[in-house]
Amino acid sequence: xxxxxxxxxxxxxxxxxxxxxxxxxxxxxxxxxxxxxxxxxxxxxxxxxxxxxxxxxxxxxxxxxxxxxxxxxxxxxxxxxxxxxxxxxxxxxxxxxxxxxxxxxxxxxxxxxxxxxxxxxxxxxxxxxxxxxxxxxxxxxxxxxxxxxxxxxxxxxxxxxxxxxxxxxxxxxxxxxxxxxxxxxxxxxxxxxxxxxxxxxxxxxxxxxxxxxxxxxxxxxxxxxxxxxxxxxxxxxxxxxxxxxxxxxxxxxxxxxxxxxxxxxxxxxxxxxxxxxxxxxxxxxxxxxxxxxxxxxxxxxxxxxxxxxxxxxxxxxxxxxxxxxxxxxxxxxxxxxxxxxxxxxxxxxxxxxxxxxxxxxxxxxxxxxxxxxxxxxxxxxxxxxxxxxxxxxxxxxxxxxxxxxxxxxxxxxxxxxxxxxxxxxxxxxxxxxxxxxxxxxxxxxxxxxxxxxxxxxxxxxxxxxxxxxxxxxxxxxxxxxxxxxxxxxxxxxxxxxxxxxxxxxxxxxxxxxxxxxxxxxxxxxxxxxxxxxxxxxxxxxxxxxxxxxxxxxxxxxxxxxxxxxxxxxxxxxxxxxxxxxxxxxxxxxxxxxxxxxxxxxx
Ligand SMILES: *[C@@H]1O[C@H](CO)[C@@H](O)[C@H](O)[C@H]1NC(C)=O
Ligand SMILES: *[C@@H]1O[C@H](CO)[C@@H](O)[C@H](O)[C@H]1NC(C)=O
Ligand SMILES: *[C@@H]1O[C@H](CO)[C@@H](O)[C@H](O)[C@H]1NC(C)=O
Ligand SMILES: *[C@@H]1O[C@H](CO)[C@@H](O)[C@H](O)[C@H]1NC(C)=O
Numbered sequence: 001x002x003x004x005x006x007x008x009x010x011x012x013x014x015x016x017x018x019x020x021x022x023x024x025x026x027x028x029x030x031x032x033x034x035x036x037x038x039x040x041x042x043x044x045x046x047x048x049x050x051x052x053x054x055x056x057x058x059x060x061x062x063x064x065x066x067x068x069x070x071x072x073x074x075x076x077x078x079x080x081x082x083x084x085x086x087x088x089x090x091x092x093x094x095x096x097x098x099x100x101x102x103x104x105x106x107x108x109x110x111x112x113x114x115x116x117x118x119x120x121x122x123x124x125x126x127x128x129x130x131x132x133x134x135x136x137x138x139x140x141x142x143x144x145x146x147x148x149x150x151x152x153x154x155x156x157x158x159x160x161x162x163x164x165x166x167x168x169x170x171x172x173x174x175x176x177x178x179x180x181x182x183x184x185x186x187x188x189x190x191x192x193x194x195x196x197x198x199x200x201x202x203x204x205x206x207x208x209x210x211x212x213x214x215x216x217x218x219x220x221x222x223x224x225x226x227x228x229x230x231x232x233x234x235x236x237x238x239x240x241x242x243x244x245x246x247x248x249x250x251x252x253x254x255x256x257x258x259x260x261x262x263x264x265x266x267x268x269x270x271x272x273x274x275x276x277x278x279x280x281x282x283x284x285x286x287x288x289x290x291x292x293x294x295x296x297x298x299x300x301x302x303x304x305x306x307x308x309x310x311x312x313x314x315x316x317x318x319x320x321x322x323x324x325x326x327x328x329x330x331x332x333x334x335x336x337x338x339x340x341x342x343x344x345x346x347x348x349x350x351x352x353x354x355x356x357x358x359x360x361x362x363x364x365x366x367x368x369x370x371x372x373x374x375x376x377x378x379x380x381x382x383x384x385x386x387x388x389x390x391x392x393x394x395x396x397x398x399x400x401x402x403x404x405x406x407x408x409x410x411x412x413x414x415x416x417x418x419x420x421x422x423x424x425x426x427x428x429x430x431x432x433x434x435x436x437x438x439x440x441x442x443x444x445x446x447x448x449x450x451x452x453x454x455x456x457x458x459x460x461x462x463x464x465x466x467x468x469x470x471x472x473x474x475x476x477x478x479x480x481x482x483x484x485x486x487x488x489x490x491x492x493x494x495x496x497x498x499x500x501x502x503x504x505x506x507x508x509x510x511x512x513x514x515x516x517x518x519x520x521x522x523x524x525x526x527x528x529x530x531x532x533x534x535x536x537x538x539x540x541x542x543x544x545x546x547x548x549x550x551x552x553x554x555x556x557x558x559x560x561x562x563x564x565x566x567x568x569x570x571x572x573x574x575x576x577x578x579x580x581x582x583x584x585x586x587x588x589x590x591x592x593x594x595x596x597x598x599x600x601x602x
Contacts, residue, residue: 039515044133045240045314045340046376047514048085049412049505054384055089055114056100057457057476058416060469067457067468069115073123075460076130078487082419082498083505086133088242088316090384092120093139096146098211099435100455101137102244105144107229117236124237135314136233138241140226141248142212149225150213154200162219165205165251167194168258183260185251185284190440191274193251193284207248207284209435217249217293227300234304240314243297243339246329247319249290252283275440286325294329294338316378317342320349323370330375341378341411347401348386353393357522357546364408364520364530377410382418388454389415391424396592399500399571400544403594406504407530407542409518416458420490421497425456425479433476452476461488495572503569503578504596511537519560526551527589531560539599540568545589556584561599568596 059071069092079087091101094109101111110120127134143149143164152160169179181194182203194203195210205214215222230241254260263279271278294317301313317329317339329342350363371377381401382389390398398421405412416422427433427450429443437450447453457474459482460467465474466482483489490496507513516534523529526547533539539560545551555561565582571594576582582597589595 039511042514043312045086045312045411047411047508048133049083049406049414049508050086050088050135050316051079051082051084052383052413052415053087053089054416054455055092057455057468059458059460060465060471060474063470064113065465065469065471065474066113068113069110069119069123073119073126076123076126076132079132080130081502082414083502083508084132084414086135086239087127088135089137091137091139091244096144096211098144098209100433102139103142103144103146103209103212104139105146106148107143108232120236128237133239134237135240135242135316136238137244138230138233139244140215140229141245142206142208142214145211145213149215154197154204156200159221162216163222164213165216166197166200166202167205167254167260168202169196170259182254183283184262184279185260185281186274186276186279188248188276189436190276205251207251208245209439214248214251217290218253223293223296227297230297230301231304234301234313238313239311240301240316240340242316242318242343243294244318246290246294246317247285247321247325249293250287252287286321291328291332291338295331295336298338312340314340316340319343320345323366327370327372330372341376343380343413344378345380347379347381348383348392351393353397355546357524357526357528357544360404360528360544360546361520361522364404368409368518377408378413379405379408379410380413380415381405382415382454384415384455385451386454388422388424389418390421391453394548394592395421395423396571396573396590397546398497400542400546400592400594402497402501403504403542403569403571403596404528404530404544406508407513407532407540407596409513409516409532412508415454419498419501420459420485420487422459422485423479423481424453425477427452427456427476431477459486461486497572500569500571507540507568507596510540512540523553523555524551527553529553529555529558531558533560533602536601539602540596541599542594542596543587543589544594545591548591550588550590552586552588554585555582555587560602562602563600565597565599568598570595 056067058067059075060066061068061070061074092110092114093104094106094111095101095104110117124134149163153163167182170182172178172180181192185193187193188208193205193207195206196203206212207214252261261283263283266277266280268277298315305313319326319329319342326342329339331337344367346363346367351359368377389401429446432446432450432452434451437446440449456476456479457466457468462483464472466478466486490498512532512534516532519531521529526545528544531541567576567578567580567582569578570576573590574593576595
């Protein structure tokens with residue numbers, strides 16, 4: 001090579017290198033200019049979808065008409081297919097089934113109708129392989145009267161004497177041989193909370209069924225045992241717990257003479273004297289002491305996770321309480337933390353088919369406003385204690401409600417069947433199994449109390465017993481509409497509640513949904529607008545007509561939204577299809593119609 005060539009090639013090389021470097025630098029700088037600050041990495045539970053399984057009614061593997069663990073294991077793929085991240089199973093522990101598993105007789109064993117410990121281990125193993133977390137139901141408020149705890153306590157066995165809340169009878173000044181209950185407190189399932197024990201010659205307290213005796217949480221041995229139970233199941237592979245009935249953990253203690261105070265009468269004239277609500281419950285729920293126990297549980301599970309270098313174990317609090325008592329489950333002003341979240345039941349307790357878009361906006365903002373800064377919200381549309389979502393609202397609102405669930409910030413919770421729009425089943429008085437209905441109702445009014453209609457078996461397909469069981473007889477009857485509403489039928493068509501549900505869970509991977517801000521407002525009396533947005537990321541939103549008549553809206557004045565709006569998914573009754581462009585003005589929505597759309601970054 002001549003020197004000229006060398007110089008030339010060096011110059012060329014320098015130019016090429018220079019240009020390349022320049023482009024790279026320019027690209028990096030440009031990248032820095034437009035790339036948003038790093039997004040906070042979310043913990044596994046913070047934006048997941050939790051699917052509640054009612055084990056007795058999910059899938060019957062052995063054909064006895066009762067759901068079981070093998071049935072769940074065999075069908076975990078459905079959960080993956082639906083796009084959920086975690087399952088929560090209502091109680092699977094040994095139980096005489098007075099309250100279908102919420103009356104536990106052995107907290108360390110699997111209920112025999114549901115399977116064995118091996119079946120549980122197998123379920124967890126497969127769930128983990130599929131990337132699903134497993135949340136168990138933890139019932140610390142009470143034990144079955146068939147439990148060893150109770151039998152030992154009733155027999156005053158050493159160490160168990162004060163495991164439950166025992167009290168002497170009150171003397172009747174008019175009748176020396178009568179034994180009066182210690183106070184006028186009424187059980188959640190009707191009747192006095194006090195039940196006489198012939199053996200111990202004392203009353204014990206039960207806030208739910210007679211066979212569900214309340215633990216005495218003022219006894220350290222009980223508190224220790226409860227933590228031991230939680231850690232036992234964590235060791236077996238549980239990823240956390242839904243904690244049952246926490247507001248009832250404590251009752252007011254007796255005075256120094258052993259006397260319990262009565263509650264004032266509520267004055268509610270629609271209730272009988274033996275029905276909960278006849279008195280104002282000031283001594284049997286929301287006692288401030290209970291929060292210390294919840295904060296201690298959190299410490300215990302966090303400590304376990306830290307010691308074992310494991311992922312977060314979650315505590316989800318079931319608490320029907322007012323907003324201030326509910327938010328305290330997150331933690332207190334002193335910086336103590338409790339549950340990862342208390343369930344948000346506002347869609348159940350504060351909204352119905354009669355609610356306007358303004359009611360929806362108000363109720364959604366209510367939770368988000370009261371929630372402590374930096375904590376995670378959640379949304380519940382139904383469960384095993386409440387009328388099913390389409391029955392409480394309307395059939396035509398299924399996709400709209402599922403869309404809200406999936407687009408609102410935080411964790412979405414789905415009760416089995418909501419993904420296909422299952423409605424309450426009809427259960428006759430003769431077939432009624434729920435203790436709440438049997439205790440408080442009769443042949444003409446039991447449906448006011450019964451939780452059986454929301455617990456009928458899952459509809460897999462249109463075959464025998466809706467594919468739930470090979471048995472024509474099932475523990476609760478299969479709802480009559482299973483031929484019309486079932487999973488297989490919805491998989492077989494291109495537009496269905498299930499297909500929409502799948503596309504919604506998929507959408508949750510978008511940054512605007514996992515990390516974004518929210519805006520929620522009523523555009524009209526009946527149409528709700530929810531917008532999720534974050535800086536340079538695509539905006540997503542929905543418009544949902546919660547009313548019973550068509551509604552025409554205008555989106556052109558909404559500053560968060562710019563054209564073009566593209567349909568991402570829409571409800572089954574919608575004439576819009578994914579990919580359609582939406583008009584900003586004169587957009588008409590049918591009753592119950594929802595349109596989920598994408599918009600350019602704000
Ligand atoms: C006194 O109480 C006993 C036990 O409950 C009852 O059998 C009896 O009838 C009562 N006597 C009167 C006079 O009410
Ligand atoms: C978790 O840590 C505890 C205490 O160090 C230990 O006894 C236990 O075996 C560990 N469990 C697992 C599953 O690693
Ligand atoms: C909630 O309930 C608690 C305990 O019963 C009561 O002290 C408080 O005033 C109530 N708060 C609201 C906002 O109703
Ligand atoms: C059922 O109970 C209600 C309320 O106590 C009562 O009014 C009604 O007569 C009862 N009906 C039957 C069929 O027993």
